Every structure is written in C-alpha cells, then in structure tokens.
Amino acid sequence: MPPDKKKYSILIPAISITFGLIFGAIFMLLGGYNPLEGYEALFVGIFGSMYDFGETLRQITPLIFTGLAVAFAFRTGLFNIGVEGQFICGSFAAVVVGIVFDLPWYIHVPLAFLAGCMAGALWAAIPGFLKAKFQVHEVITTMMLNYVALIAANYFIRTKFKALSERTELIHPSASLNFEPLSSLFDSSRIHLGIIIALLFAFIFYFVLWKTVCGYELRAVGSNPFAAQYAGMSVSKNIILSMMISGFIAGAAGAGEVLGVYGYMSMGAALPGYGFTGIAVALLGANLPLGIIFAAVLFGALQYGSQNMQLQAGIPTEIISIVIAVIILFVAANEAIKWMINLTRRRKEEAK
Template identity: 40%
Template sequence: MKSKLKVTRSKRVKDNSENKHSHLTISLIAVAVGLLFAFLLTIATGRNPFDLLTALVRSMTGFNLQNPDSFNIMYVLNWFLNAVPIIMTGLSVAFAYRTGLFNIGGEGQIIAGSTAAAAVALLVELPPIIHPIACILAAAAAGALWGFLPGFLKAYRGINEVVICIMMNYCGMYACSWFTKVFLPIDPNTNDRTIAIMESAELKQVFSNSTSQFNWGFIVALIAVVLFWFVIEKTTFGYSLRATGFNKEAARFAGMKVERNITLSMMIAGALSGIAGALLILGIYRYGRIFTFFDNYGFDGISVALVGGSTGIGVLLAGMLFGLFKAASGNLQLFNIPKEISELIQAIIIYLVAIQYAIVLLLDKFNARKRKKKEIEEKPEGGNV
C-alpha cells in the first residue's frame, strides 16, 4: 500500500513538473514569436530592425548598441519602476485564479488603494518610516474592501464575480474621485489633483542622484512575491483556498468553510491591487489623483498572470517582461519607431499563451514524430527484436 502511495505521489510530482516546464516552454515560444513578428513589421514599414533591438537592449541594460561607450542606469531603473505595479496586479489576478476566481476588478481596487494611501499621506502625521507603511496598509484595506463585495456575492449568492468586478471598477473610479474632491486638499493651481503628500509618507528614491523615480516600492513587490508563494504553496490556509477553487463541494465535504474562503480570496486579491495603487501614489505621483480614466494596470495584471502561469516566480518574470516593453516605448520613439510596436509584442505574446493548448498539441505531435523516427533508427534491420 505504501509503495502504491509513493508511486502515485512521485507520478503527481512528475506531472506537475512537466506542466510547469511545458508552460515555461510555451511562454518562451510566445516571447520569441512576438519579438520576431515585431522585427518583421519594423522591416515592412521601412525602418531599421537594429533600431528596435537597440531600444530594447538600452531599456534592459542601459547601454546603447550604436554607441557602446555610453551607459545610463536611468533606463534600467525605469524598467524596474514600470514593472512594480504590474507585478502587484499580476499577483492579485494570479491569487484569485489559483483559488478558482477571476479578478477583473484590479482597476477599481487600485483606485481605492490609491485614494486611501493619499488620504493617510495627506491627513495623518506620522514618523518617516512608519508613515509609508501606514499608507500601504490603508491601501491594502481599501483594496480588500473593494474585493469583498464580489467575493461575498459570489460565495453567498452565486453571482458571477466578473460582472460585479467590472461594475466595481466604475464605482471605484467615480466614488474615489468624489471622495478626493470633498475630503482631501485640492491643488488650487490645477483642480484635478491634491496638493503634494507629506514628505514623511513618500517612498524615497533608491538612488537620490538619479533622474529616475525608481524607489523602495520594488522591495514591497518582492516581499509580496515571496508571501504569495509561501501562502499558496506552503500553508494549510493556502491549501484550503486552492481546494475550494478546485472543487467547492469536495472542500465542503472535507469540512472547509467554502463561503469564507471565496470571500477571503477576493479580499486578498483586492489587497494586492490596493498596494499597487499605494506604490504609485507614494513613489511616483506623490499626490492624490482625481480619476477620470483607468490606467490599465489591472488589465495588464491579467496578462502577466496568464503569461506567468499564476505562480509567484512566473508573475515576477512576466511582470519584468511587460515592464520592459512599457519602458522601451519611449526609447522606440527616439529611433522613429512607433511605440505601439511594444504593445503589439505584448498582444502577440498574450494571444499565443492564451491558445497554449494548440501549441501543446503541436509540440506533442512534433515530439511524437521525433520519438517514432528515433525508434525506427534504433530498430534492427532484421525486423522484430
């Protein structure tokens, strides 16, 4: 009996590792095809594809291939800066997905978190180190509150969370804009933002002499990745949430509190997006915003979670990749290449990962032919062995 359990367990581990490797292979193929298509399109429009490569390499390394002696770390820091909020929203979507939910409400949760962080940063006086932490916690609470209603209605009324999340996005934008106008001090020179937040609440730049706004918010994102992995993979609480997502009735039969788990899953996902809003306010804008449109960080998080396979390290790498494309859009324009090229690359990557099952079938077919060819070559000429 024990030997059977060991065989089953080893087989399950092997299957999981194969799934991870196949998803990694698909993601790498998608990135390669996206870049190849971008180079071909650049050639088709009469531009130099080497300029596209130069813009991407410069955004990633700080070196200019056309002038190897030049180096500017600002480009690398801007890459990291662009990746931070996308990583956070990617973790938000991935957490919900791993627990059987689809969080498309990241935009509203980011706005709620941004407004809460701005309120604490403007109205509450605290010491320098404690102040940004308090702002981030307030943003997490606001994001969790914005994720509570979709989770609650899904758990206790069976209402699709996608519909509620989309509605909550717009409710968040208009409600938070009203709150900002009524309760927070507005900058009289613009009337479309608050005054600057207190200096004690700011997330300081890592390199004060740099022109980049890269700040300590990147550490918050890395901590979030580690906590995501630990909670989902290494705790009984995470196992309970994942079990609920896999099969609600089986989880209920095992004694798990299904409704509570669904609600908590959406609240935790909302908290992660809310923190992304705080990092934007405290580290980049440094003032409260009156929102009239979405920044699309929440929707970018869906793409990052998809490409990253909804794992902690996968979301981190996918977030860095998409952050690179966002940072490179400015460099592309310097070489007279439309910035939409970077968006096109992202779209192709997302599309290819979305149809991953078709790619898996093609890979399986290719591997089957390869194995068959190998068997024929190894087969003796005399016939059967």
C-alpha cells in the same frame, strides 16, 4: 527535474520570444521601418543607462502586485476583474493618510501603505460577500465596482482634497516609499521600496497558498466547493477571505504607486489599466509567483522600452503596439511551441 524537462523549460520560452521578435520585425518592415533600429532602440530604452533600468523596474513593480492579486483569486476559483477598482481605492486611502497625518517616517510609511492595502481588501469584500451569500457572479460585481471606485475617487479629490490641476496636494515626505540610496544606485530614477515589497508579497503568496492550512482550504474551495463543504470547510468564509486577500494585494499596488512614484493622486478620465494588465500577467505567469514575476518583467520592460522606439527610431505607436502584442502572443502560446518541438522529435525518432 529531469534533464529533458529542465532543458525544454528554458528552450520553449527562448523559442517563443525569438518567434515574437521575428514576426515583430516583419510588421516593422511592412510599415517601412528598420527592425534592427527599432529593437536597438527598445533594448537601449530598457538597459541603456542605470536610470532607464531603474525606471523599468519601477514599471514592473505594480504589475507584480496586480498579477499576484488576479492570480490569488484564480487559484481559489474566483475571477477578480475588480483589481483596477481595488488599485484606485488603495491609491486614494494611501494618499489620504499621507496627507492628513504628519508622523515619523517609521510609523507614517507603514500606516499609509497598510491603509491602501486595507482599502483594497474592503472594496474586494463587497463582491466576495455578494458571491458567498447570494451567488452573484463576481465578474459582474467587480467590473461595475471598478467604475464606482473611479468616480468616487474623482468626486472626493474634487471636493475634499482638491489642489491645482485636479489632483490632491502632495503627501508628507514621511509617508514616501522613496529610498535615497536605492534611487541613487539607479541614477536618481523613480525606483522605490515597492519593488522589494512586491517580491516579498510573491513569497508570501506562495507560502500562504501552499504551506498553510488556510491556503489549502482556499485552494480546495476553489477546486471543488461541494467537496470542500462536505469536508467541513466554510465555503462562504473562504470566498470572502480569498477576495479580501486579492484586494489587499491590489490595494498594495495602488499604495506603492502613489507613495513611491507620484506623491499625489490625480483625477482620472479612465481606469489606469494596471488591473487589466495584471490579468494578462497572471495568465502568462501560469498563476505562479515566479512565473508572474517573469511575466511582469516582460510586460514592464516592453512598455517602458517601447517609448524609446518612437523617440529614437521614429516608429509610430500603432506599430509599436503590434510588435509588443506579437511578442507577448508568442510567449503566451508556449503550448504551441511545445507541440512543434515534440512533433520534430517524433519525426526524428521515426526517421531513425
């Protein structure tokens, strides 16, 4: 990478975050709150202790998964709005396997996790098939299937797996993704092996799309399906495969949450939100694995650390939401920052 390009690849995000923090401070001042106290509470909430840092990593984990799920579909020319529903299917399947079976941990953990992944993949295959065979737009089908997944999961929890407080019973300890040495390292936080699996998925994402023939076909179909078909590639097969891989990753996100954090699945009155946040993470990360990891870190850290802004600095949730949105807005608007830097450089050169 040329020195100038490398320098600006670091400078632009730094300027974007700085602008976001400045404008966030302005909103806090307008609300009558001290921005220094607010940001101090934010950073203490993220890095104040090993426990908080571990909880921040826990918050980041599902966002890496869902960001990768959305990005995989994007990279292959599809818009998977159904990551939310695939997340729910993955959660439910993983919990069922975790409850019904009682096996040695080295069999039970991978079995429950893979069950969640496969449930997400099969749920995503439905809009993939409809798109491939009948040209039904995936945005409509995936969005509607989110609510089908939510209502179906609620029904089965209520009728087949009901326990106290409208949730399933706890999974067997042998199905848990909790790893005591890792949790102890972060002062008994709820961090689990899902963070390692998420990073592994990011590497696999890169390898499959850019280092395999299958990945080349998927990207070719997404870029120009007519040219891909002319070259002898099966457009229908690759559309279904792309959606299934995207759903597989989304199902992994759901499995990781229930097996690593909660140990059960509760009835939800609304969608959990990880899938929709994953869209923002994928876009902010430019649909690249490393970019998605950094975007997930930003989203997850702000989401977890902001809780302390209310507790320690007394800032209401509405202003906190505005501050977070402004910071993310400026990070997302890096092209505008790049334009400002280039404009400044041109004026300096003209002045010479």
